[in-house]
Amino acid sequence: MLRKTLFGIALILPLAGGLAACDDQGPAERAGESLDEAADSVADAFERDGPAERTGEDIDDALGN
Secondary structure, three states, X not given: OHHXXXXXXXXXXXXXXXXXXXXXXXXXXXXXXXXXXHHHHHHHHHHOOOXXXXXXXXXXXXXOO
16 A cells, blocks of 8 residues: 555656756756656666565455455
């Protein structure tokens, strides 16, 4: 559940940053880009499912969680 929530946030942050884009890159713009990159990193971390993650999901599915 937490993984899905964080993944959702990681997808929304870059979209919200794109809506607030401007031509002049001030400190707020640079900070926003840093947040976008951090959100992408979080999304990448959760997209890589190893064998333990897949096994855990299989157990969750079997138990109906």
